[in-house]
Amino acid sequence: MADPDLAEVATRIRRRVLDMCAGRGQGYAGQGLALADVLAHLYFRVMRRRPDGSYLDRFVLSTGHSAIGLFATLGEAGLYQQEELHTYGQAGSRIEESPLEGTPGFEITAGSLGQGLSQAVGMALGERLRGSGARVYCLLSDGELQEGQVWEAAMSASHHRLGNLTALIDNNNMQADGVTAEIMSVEPVVERFTAFGFETQRIDGHDHDALRRALPSAALPSAALPPEPAQDRPPEPAQDRPRAIVLQTVPGRGVPEFERHHKVHYLRLEQSAWAEAIAALG
């Protein structure tokens, strides 16, 4: 079942991403656009909020360069005003391209890749020890899987039976030097995470139905959802196994011109091009 609301939220996040880049004429637009869908689901459906509005569940952005997507999502959630987000990457702005821990909404310092999953493991251990019931979601990228620490963390997540941890892998086949499959292949990602003890599945990271099925809301268990065709339904998550969801994403998603662009890791464009991109979102 499609979820028009979340699709609309994702479009608004994309609009914010593009407006952020337009401020300085450059930025990690490709990543922000690619992650808009999963971030919309996490922040507007999956992660539970306390009565005061703060989030019970934790989101750990390990891909620091994708901060633009999180900033835009937090803007959509009301934590940042778009006027400030528009200063993205500008001198003196706290809307940094790769912010540090302490920036509102950012749990860790993540610009040096490969370190987020370890901290997410620590948080999952901590939340379990506290008995808070909180879940921890950690977003990594496929290129980041080349860092050995990711696998140290993966090993420890299953060893410590962290059923409250979900790793989300942004499989965009893009990294600084080019196409991930050519730089250093990380596939088969699903089999590798499975071998490390994760309950793993691969989905289209832009398919809202797939996102809804793969990321059941904690407040609304998957058992309470409308029945899905059996073959589409993931197995119920075991209580003591971490989960990994490999998100097949398209860098620049939503802007056809960007989707065709091969060097979308970092975009530097004329003002008119950003305006055209926003228009292309529809």
Added chain:
Amino acid sequence: MTAQETAALRPEVRDVTAAALVSAPFATAMVEIGHERADVVVVSADLSKYTDVAPFARAFPDRFFQVGMAEQNMMGIAGGLAKTGFTPVAVTYAVFATRRAGEQVQMALATGSRTAVVAAFLPGLTTPFRATHQATDDLAIMRAVPGMTVIDPMDATELAGAIRAAVSAGGPVYLRAQRGDVPELIVPPADFEIGRCILLRDGGDAGLIGTGLGSQWALEAAELLAGRGTQAAVLHVPTLKPLDAEAIAGFAARFPAVTTVENHSVIGALGSAVCEAVAGTGLPCRVIRRGVPDRWAPAGPLDYLRRSLGLDAGSLAETVTESTGGR
């Protein structure tokens, strides 16, 4: 304020040649802290038996996390635990903490403001192995990390006090630690105050400044010098950061030369810190640095290594004598 007052505390210090040995002071302190503080957790990378945290693990199995041989992951996990309200103590050897996991210590533990402690064992030359295990560069690395508190305790009393201070530091702490039987020179109880220097011994003929085991070595040299009629003062600087530059400058002002002694490379730790504290004050005081020279140290027991590197009491006393013009 006189220099002696600036150098502040003068605890009761035992004769360095007759120090009592205390068994596993870190282990004892951690178990005590564990009983007092439910927020304190320990993360270990397959060295719990060799870093004196096995007793904590037995006493508080829920608050002890074994991560296997994976120090980078350990520091990240410690960071995650800190962010969920716990006070992590990540325990491993100093070489692994600062070399292999140096970036994780900085990014996961030191870019925020939460308390997190790295307890680093086998400091300096306290290992029979060579470059793989001798941490002769750790203090230099950690001293350059913004906001990092860096402590090199000199004995069992100070180690026990320092870990207590560290878990309440209000920020990241790098603490060197010794395992097994550790000499007790400072008579307990002695509160450890981060940043405070200690005047271990006073004398007007020569000045020695030490940190960690280096302060023990400085005391040994001072004892030797006393037998020859030279009264040497020994200032102990357990906290390399934040540095009590005022106390060091006050001490240096009393002497034409001071000799620094440390269980670390002569580059980047105590010797450098004293130079930095003295430079710019206009003091006519030379700083003679003694520590591990700028080369990989040999292998062997500590007394052999000290002799090889000019850090035994006799060599240090000779250095001090030369610095005073042969008095």
